[in-house]
Amino acid sequence: MSILHPPEAIRGMTKLEKDAFRVAVDMPVIEIEARDAGVVSRRVRLEPYLIGHKLKPLKNLLDSEKEGKKYLVFHPDEVQKEETKQKILEMIRRELGEEKALNWETLQKDLTFENWDTKSIFKAVLPEGIEYSSYTQTGHIIHCNFADEILPFRYLIAEVLLNKVVNCKTVVQKGNIITNVYRNLDLELLAGEMNYVTEVKETGLRFKMDFSKVYWNSRLSHEHERVSGMFNNQSLVYDACCGIGPFVLPATMKKKPKRVMANDLNPESVHWLKVNIDLNKIKKDKIEVHNIDAKQFIKEKVAADVIRLMKEESTSAETEIENQKKCEIHVVMNLPAYAVNFLPAFRGVLRQHSSELESIPEEKRWKWNVYCYLFAKSHVDVPDIWYEEESRRMCDEKTKWEKSLVVKCHKVRTVSSRKEMFCAQLELPYDFLLAEPLPEEPDAPFEPEEAEEPCSKRKKTEN
Numbered sequence: 001m002s003i004l005h006p007p008e009a010i011r012g013m014t015k016l017e018k019d020a021f022r023v024a025v026d027m028p029v030i031e032i033e034a035r036d037a038g039v040v041s042r043r044v045r046l047e048p049y050l051i052g053h054k055l056k057p058l059k060n061l062l063d064s065e066k067e068g069k070k071y072l073v074f075h076p077d078e079v080q081k082e083e084t085k086q087k088i089l090e091m092i093r094r095e096l097g098e099e100k101a102l103n104w105e106t107l108q109k110d111l112t113f114e115n116w117d118t119k120s121i122f123k124a125v126l127p128e129g130i131e132y133s134s135y136t137q138t139g140h141i142i143h144c145n146f147a148d149e150i151l152p153f154r155y156l157i158a159e160v161l162l163n164k165v166v167n168c169k170t171v172v173q174k175g176n177i178i179t180n181v182y183r184n185l186d187l188e189l190l191a192g193e194m195n196y197v198t199e200v201k202e203t204g205l206r207f208k209m210d211f212s213k214v215y216w217n218s219r220l221s222h223e224h225e226r227v228s229g230m231f232n233n234q235s236l237v238y239d240a241c242c243g244i245g246p247f248v249l250p251a252t253m254k255k256k257p258k259r260v261m262a263n264d265l266n267p268e269s270v271h272w273l274k275v276n277i278d279l280n281k282i283k284k285d286k287i288e289v290h291n292i293d294a295k296q297f298i299k300e301k302v303a304a305d306v307i308r309l310m311k312e313e314s315t316s317a318e319t320e321i322e323n324q325k326k327c328e329i330h331v332v333m334n335l336p337a338y339a340v341n342f343l344p345a346f347r348g349v350l351r352q353h354s355s356e357l358e359s360i361p362e363e364k365r366w367k368w369n370v371y372c373y374l375f376a377k378s379h380v381d382v383p384d385i386w387y388e389e390e391s392r393r394m395c396d397e398k399t400k401w402e403k404s405l406v407v408k409c410h411k412v413r414t415v416s417s418r419k420e421m422f423c424a425q426l427e428l429p430y431d432f433l434l435a436e437p438l439p440e441e442p443d444a445p446f447e448p449e450e451a452e453e454p455c456s457k458r459k460k461t462e463n
């Protein structure tokens with residue numbers, strides 16, 4: 001444990017009282033001429049020993065009470081040994097000259113709430129052995145996720161974050177379970193202003209949203225980039241659960257696909273998607289937007305759109321063979337708690353267009369790719385490979401085809417112990433798209449999605 005830590009009296013504090021953080025400490029210092037400060041900081045390697053940035057606004061160099069003098073301020077943890085102190089004096093003398101009178105002194109300083117970083121504060125406040133570090137920031141909003149034993153300290157933690165984290169103006173707690181269909185979170189304001197309209201940047205694009213009404217998860221930025229990077233200028237991109245646009249916006253801006261259609265059931269998502277289309281200066285006609293159920297979107301909008309475009313291209317004499325080859329259909333369904341239930345909608349989706357399809361030669365029919373997000377969950381500890389197998393099984397159970405249509409399973413992230421998020425990539429053959437549809441099943445219940453574990457730790461099992 002460091003010599004420098006907030007006073008023990010604050011342990012157990014549940015309401016922030018900044019004054020209680022004040023403590024007087026003896027800082028080891030060396031007084032130097034103010035005019036030598038530049039040489040010392042440039043030429044003497046003192047970084048490992050100086051106080052550094054951890055206790056900001058306390059700095060490595062402080063004014064001495066004597067005219068024309070400065071103190072070099074050292075971290076007491078780093079200069080405990082006499083030999084270290086000697087070594088430091090020698091290092092400085094080597095640059096400033098042996099004749100300089102250099103001595104170790106102690107300078108009494110008051111450290112206050114301003115000096116302690118969040119980690120030291122939480123460590124000092126929470127009962128021993130309990131740690132807190134799990135929060136995410138979306139624009140000016142910090143959202144926290146608390147384990148039961150930390151709940152009594154949530155208001156204090158929120159106040160600390162509000163005071164300490166750059167740009168933070170609002171701290172909220174997520175409702176423990178996401179039950180609503182739009183996957184947004186029930187928010188409880190813990191500190192700061194009740195303003196949930198915020199803006200973030202992802203892959204260089206601007207995303208504005210009302211955080212209390214739409215879904216946003218910055219942890220998915222890699223996945224948004226991965227999938228939108230798979231398209232090209234001949235792609236047809238259909239996002240069935242588009243949210244505020246993290247797949248379709250970068251795809252449109254960076255890959256310039258032949259066609260982009262975006263859909264979400266939540267009118268608020270659609271509203272903010274349109275705001276973001278404008279904000280990123282994308283022409284409105286580049287993305288066709290819908291606000292319907294994903295199944296309906298697949299059956300009515302996607303199928304008809306693909307057939308129309310494929311027919312147009314197959315009859316156009318100008319289409320180069322090379323471009324025809326690059327033409328692929330990509331349907332993205334990022335609603336992991338439910339999207340597998342949309343897979344049956346693809347079976348037989350082209351039957352109503354079968355006569356139009358007959359006029360398109362097989363070699364001019366475009367490949368169908370579906371990116372189906374899902375959660376693979378286990379009740380017991382299992383080897384990592386189990387989650388991928390479970391993802392395939394979940395898709396196969398829904399497509400009910402003679403062979404698995406899953407061509408790839410990409411692990412997106414670990415949500416909590418025994419729960420992984422996957423993106424199953426399926427290739428749908430035309431036999432499947434023209435097959436007899438399966439009898440309509442009653443809608444699967446919308447599973448409540450438990451909040452992420454504060455720290456996602458998984459017990460390792462043997463593979």
Ligand SMILES: C[S@@+](CC[C@H](N)C(=O)[O-])C[C@H]1O[C@@H](n2cnc3c(N)ncnc32)[C@H](O)[C@@H]1O
Pocket residue numbers: 181182183215216217220240241242243244245246247263264265266269292293294295334335336
């Ligand atoms: C997990 S979010 C993903 C949003 C976005 N694609 C992203 O990556 O941030 C799932 C989205 O599906 C939408 N949604 C829920 N049920 C739906 C349905 N039946 N049809 C279409 N969209 C739905 C929600 O409103 C939400 O925006």
